Amino acid sequence: MKEKTPPYNFLQDEEGPRSMTGSCAVCKAQATQCCSGCHSVFYCCRDHQKQHWKIHKSQCTPYKLSISPELGYYLVAARDIRQGEVILRETPIIIGPKVVSLPLCLGCGRRLRVSENDDTYMCSGCGWPLCGPQCETCPEHVPECNLMKERGYRASIKLQGDGKKEASYCSIAPLRCLLLKKHDPAKYETILKLQSHLDERRDTSLYNIFKNNIVGFIQNALGLTEFSDETILRITAILDTNAFEIRRSEGDIKIRGLFPKAAMMSHDCKANTKHVFSGSKFDVEVITTVPIKKGEIISVTYTQTLWGTLARRAHLKQSKCFDCTCLRCSDPTELGTYLGAINCSLCKNKGKDSKIVSASPLDPSATWKCEDCGHSIPGRQISWGNDAIRQEITMLDKTKPESLENFLGKYKDALHPNNWHVLEVKYALSQMYGNMKGYLLSELSDALVERKINLCTELLEIADVLDPGASRLRGLLLYDLQAAMVVQAKRDLENEKITKSAAQDILAECMTLLQQSTEILKTEEDMKKLLEEKLVSLTKDLEFQ
Numbered sequence: 293m294k295e296k297t298p299p300y301n302f303l304q305d306e307e308g309p310r311s312m313t314g315s316c317a318v319c320k321a322q323a324t325q326c327c328s329g330c331h332s333v334f335y336c337c338r339d340h341q342k343q344h345w346k347i348h349k350s351q352c353t354p355y356k357l358s359i360s361p362e363l364g365y366y367l368v369a370a371r372d373i374r375q376g377e378v379i380l381r382e383t384p385i386i387i388g389p390k391v392v393s394l395p396l397c398l399g400c401g402r403r404l405r406v407s408e409n410d411d412t413y414m415c416s417g418c419g420w421p422l423c424g425p426q427c428e429t430c431p432e433h434v435p436e437c438n439l440m441k442e443r444g445y446r447a448s449i450k451l452q453g454d455g456k457k458e459a460s461y462c463s464i465a466p467l468r469c470l471l472l473k474k475h476d477p478a479k480y481e482t483i484l485k486l487q488s489h490l491d492e493r494r495d496t497s498l499y500n501i502f503k504n505n506i507v508g509f510i511q512n513a514l515g516l517t518e519f520s521d522e523t524i525l526r527i528t529a530i531l532d533t534n535a536f537e538i539r540r541s542e543g544d545i546k547i548r549g550l551f552p553k554a555a556m557m558s559h560d561c562k563a564n565t566k567h568v569f570s571g572s573k574f575d576v577e578v579i580t581t582v583p584i585k586k587g588e589i590i591s592v593t594y595t596q597t598l599w600g601t602l603a604r605r606a607h608l609k610q611s612k613c614f615d616c617t618c619l620r621c622s623d624p625t626e627l628g629t630y631l632g633a634i635n636c637s638l639c640k641n642k643g644k645d646s647k648i649v650s651a652s653p654l655d656p657s658a659t660w661k662c663e664d665c666g667h668s669i670p671g672r673q674i675s676w677g678n679d680a681i682r683q684e685i686t687m688l689d690k691t692k693p694e695s696l697e698n699f700l701g702k703y704k705d706a707l708h709p710n711n712w713h714v715l716e717v718k719y720a721l722s723q724m725y726g727n728m729k730g731y732l733l734s735e736l737s738d739a740l741v742e743r744k745i746n747l748c749t750e751l752l753e754i755a756d757v758l759d760p761g762a763s764r765l766r767g768l769l770l771y772d773l774q775a776a777m778v779v780q781a782k783r784d785l786e787n788e789k790i791t792k793s794a795a796q797d798i799l800a801e802c803m804t805l806l807q808q809s810t811e812i813l814k815t816e817e818d819m820k821k822l823l824e825e826k827l828v829s830l831t832k833d834l835e836f837q
C-alpha cells in the first residue's frame with residue numbers, strides 16, 4: 293500500500309483526512325468524538341452531536357472507509373443495509389472516452405454512426421467528431437476545445453467506419469483530468485490521490501504505447517510541457533485502476549468516468565452491489581443487491597460475473613493489478629456452479645458424468661483434476677483450450693441461433709453444462725429467442741418457446757448463486773422468463789393442452805416474476821417504461837382470463 297492519504301476526504305475534516313480529530317460540526321472547536329455511524333463528522337460534546345442530528349440524519353452514510361494491507365482502502369457497512377437501498381450517489385469528477393472507443397461525440401458521449409461517405413460533423417473549434425454544432429458547447433468538451441484552438445491544434449481524425457474502434461480517443465480522458473489542474477485544482481488533487489499501480493504498469497507493452505501516444509499528444513501536439521511523462525502516465529494509470537465503465541443503452545453510450553467515493557469499493561467476484569447511471573451528468577447510484585450486515589465489506593465486481601476463474605483473475609491482474617482471492621476464486625467448484633469445469637472423458641467412456649476442476653484455483657498454472665478418477669490435465673492446456681473456444685465464439689454468426697445451437701451440440705460432451713463458454717452462448721440464445729427479428733416471441737415455434745424457458749431457468753439458477761438478489765442479470769432473466777411463459781400458457785390454453793384455471797395459475801406466477809423483475813430493474817432508466825407497459829398488459833391478460 294503506497295498511498296497513505298485517502299483519495300476522498302470522507303472525514304470532511306479541515307485538519308486532513310483520516311485524522312482522529314476534527315472541528316466540531318456545530319461550534320468548530322477542536323473535537324475528538326465522531327458520528328459512530330459514518331465516522332464523517334466530529335463533535336466536541338454530546339449536546340452538539342444531538343443538536344446537529346437534524347442536519348446530519350440525511351447525510352449520514354451507511355458505509356465507512358476502512359483500510360487493510362490486502363485491499364488498500366475499501367468500504368464497509370456502517371449499519372445493517374437492506375437489499376435495494378441506494379447507498380451512494382455521486383457525480384463523476386470527469387467523464388471521457390474509453391482507451392479504445394467506437395466513434396463517439398466528445399460533447400454528449402453518444403455513439404456516432406459513420407456513413408459510407410463519412411459526413412460526420414467535426415467541431416468547428418478543434419476538429420474532433422461531434423453530433424453537431426449543438427454539442428460544441430457541452431461543458432465536457434469546452435476546456436479541451438479551447439486549449440486546442442489556443443495551441444493551434446486541429447484534429448484530423450479519419451474515422452475508419454461504423455462499428456470500427458478508434459485508438460485516437462485514448463488521450464481525451466487523461467487530458468480532461470490534466471486540465472482540471474487549472475480549472476478545478478481541488479478535483480485535480482483528488483484524482484492524484486487515487487491509486488495508480490503505476491510501478492506495476494510502467495514497463496508493460498500497453499504503457500509503452502501510452503508513453504508514445506498519450507504523452508506525445510499532450511506534450512508535443514498540445515504543448516502542455518508543464519506536465520511530466522510521469523504525471524501523464526500516473527493519471528492514465530489512475531483512470532485504468534479506478535474508472536467505471538458508464539453504459540447506457542439510451543443514446544448508445546459507452547464511456548468511462550471517475551467517481552472517487554464509489555471507486556473505494558473493493559472487488560468481489562460475487563458482489564453485493566450494482567450501479568446505475570442517470571441524467572445528463574451520468575451520476576452513479578450504488579444499490580445493494582442483497583442485504584449487507586453491519587461490518588461487512590461493500591463490494592462491486594470489476595470483471596465479468598459469468599466468466600470462469602482463470603479468465604476473471606487474469607483480467608483483474610492485467611487491468612487492476614491484483615490477485616483476487618475471494619471465496620469464489622478460492623473454490624475449485626466456483627460456489628458449486630462449476631463455471632470453469634470440463635467433463636472427464638475417461639469417466640464419460642464408463643458412462644459416468646464427472647467434472648474436471650482446478651486442483652489449486654489460486655494458481656493459474658495448477659493442474660486440473662477429475663473429481664472422481666483423478667485424471668489430470670496440465671493447466672496450460674486448459675488455458676489454451678479456453679483461448680481457442682473464446683476465439684471460436686467470437687467467430688460464430690450471431691445473427692443465426694442455429695450457429696450457436698451447433699456450438700452447444702459440438703461441445704456437449706466436452707464441456708460441463710454450466711461451463712462459462714456454454715453459459716455465454718446460452719445467454720446469447722436466451723436473448724435471441726423472443727427478441728430478435730425473425731425470432732420474436734409471437735413467431736417462435738412451441739419448441740423454441742420451451743427452449744427459451746429452459747435457457748432462462750438454467751441461467752437464473754446460476755445467477756441466484758453468483759449474482760443473487762436484485763442484480764441486473766436476475767432482473768433481465770426474470771423478465772424474459774415470464775414473457776415466454778405467458779406465450780406458452782396462452783398457446784396451451786388455445787390448444788386445450790391446459791385448463792383455464794391452470795392457465796390462470798401460470799399467468800399469476802408470471803405476474804409475480806414480472807413484479808420481481810420490475811422491482812429490480814426500476815432503477816434502470818431504459819427499462820422503466822417497458823416494464824410499466826408490460827405490467828399493464830399482463831394485468832389486462834389476467835383480468836381477461
Ligand SMILES: C[S@@+](CC[C@H](N)C(=O)[O-])C[C@H]1O[C@@H](n2cnc3c(N)ncnc32)[C@H](O)[C@@H]1O
Pocket residue numbers: 299362363364365366486487489533534555556557558559560612613614615616617618
Ligand atoms: C478502484 S481501486 C479501489 C480502492 C483502492 N483499494 C484504494 O486503496 O484506493 C482498485 C484497487 O483496489 C485494490 N483491490 C480492490 N479489490 C481488491 C481485492 N478483492 N483484492 C485485492 N485488492 C483489491 C486493488 O489494488 C485494485 O487495483
